[in-house]
Amino acid sequence: MTQVSVNTSSSLLDAPKHGLPVTIITGFLGSGKTTLLNHILQNQHGIKTAVLVNEFGEIGIDNDLIISADETMVELSNGCICCTINNDLVDAIYNVLEREEKVDYLVVETTGIADPLPVALTFLGTELRDLTRLDSIVTLVDCENFSIDLFNSDAAYNQIAYGDIILLNKIDLVDEADVDLLEVRLRDIKADARILRTTKSQVPLPLILSVGLFESDKYFDNIDSHDKHDHHHHEHNHHCTEDHEHDHNCQHDHHEHSNHLENDGFISVSFVSDKPFNIRKLQSFLDNELSANVFRAKGILWFQESPDKHIFHLSGKRFTIEDDIWKKGQKKENKLVFIGQNIDEKTIKEKLEKCLVNN
Known part of the structure; x- marks a missing residue:
């Protein structure tokens, strides 16, 4: 389930003028995404932050778990934000952009089984590229439970491969040597990521927001190699057409239809x-x-x-x-x-x- 919330305060952020800055928060199930989101909402004083939250399931839970400064919450379709509700994602972003009370920042929290690639492409591959600026993809990793082999999940792999910042979370629950080994393995997947170690998703916000780490040119250069990587068994294609007054017809395909949930089981x-x-x-x-x-x-x-x-x-x-x-x-x-x-x-x-x- 996708939800939109806006956290408001009094003064304005000195944000870049080239579109609304956007941070995508991703990470596998239970890694601490909602805890990080609450940390952001509680500590971004003087900034109006819009929040888009995606849940995977028939009922919404995060509405009860997210700290929100106003009670406006828009519920859209159920499903995984990276595939089944791409149209709703675009519409939700426009709802934020068209609010009478302008916001300074947009944070998108994906479901724990989402592939961040098509979410990023939503900002880069539609007319939203002229209205927003993707600042970074922040990936949380549960140091106690994370294992790409255990999850056997393309989405879990891609969350690391496309993360600009990787938060090694819950370091208080494991030995430091185990965290060191995990960091080495993650650097094998994403050598140039900014890796930070956290407990309960507590991180200084200047290290993850308005950092300008997302490089769209480099991102697109890597898409072909991503699709051909031996780790993956399907292609990623994202096609969007633009109609009058942003009536979007977007299709995100893995082959003919997005099926990473079925692939991952x-x-x-x-x-x-x-x-x-x-x-x-x-x-x-x-x-x-x-x-x-x-x-x-x-x-x-x-x-x-x-x-x-x-x-x-x-x-x-x-x-x-x-x-x-x-x-x-x-x-x-x-x-x-x-x-x-x-x-x-x-x-x-x-x-x-x-x-x-x-x-």
Whole structure:
């Protein structure tokens, strides 16, 4: 699900005059993208920042997890921003550009299984190239869980290959020697990337915003070699035609149709219930019964044992449950999304049902 939010403040940014600067935040499932986005929104004082968020799944979770200074949130289509909703991405960008209250900066957070190449090409391959300026692609890496071999994912590879800045995140959870080895491997994929080490996505913003690291000429020079790389089994083509008043007909093809999700075997399982969980049953399910093919899960939890709202995150084998409060008028319910490769949707839903009270 794609969402648009605008974080506003009083003064203006001394931004370059050649189009609205854009930063793309990418990274595999659970790497810390939303945490980085919140860090940006909380610390960019004096700047009006528009945010575009893409979720993969039937229900939207990030709306409850993102700190937003205004409540205007536009929900578009479900899917992966790099393929199935490319038209909606373009329309959302125009909604930002045409706002009466102008913004200084645009941040696009992709879903964790998105290929950043076609997202970048959306800015470079349409009339948006004259209205925006792609500043950099920032890729987050979960040092504890990241493994291109494990994920066996073209998208995970491309997130590194096209990252101008790579944040080695969650370094507090692993030995420094392991981080060193991971950095060596990432430099084999992208030798000239700016690599920074972070905990909880905390990074000085001048190191990642308005840095001017994206080089469009070099980017296009590498597209052919990217398509021919032995790592990939399909071609990337992006065709756009421009109609009157930016009525866009855009098509992003992997062969004839974008199929990287099918190639990588990803599936999203959504679960919603107006019954509370039994906390012990849910913990037992997460500890002992959840498939190892689930790489990422997140959501809002409601327990019989607690009146509070709880924020749930799972990355790899590690999960956290944090206390929160229900917003005024917010319905108490459980809302979860699980994302993985070749996972059994029916089994996950059946096991979650058994964790509910009176089930």
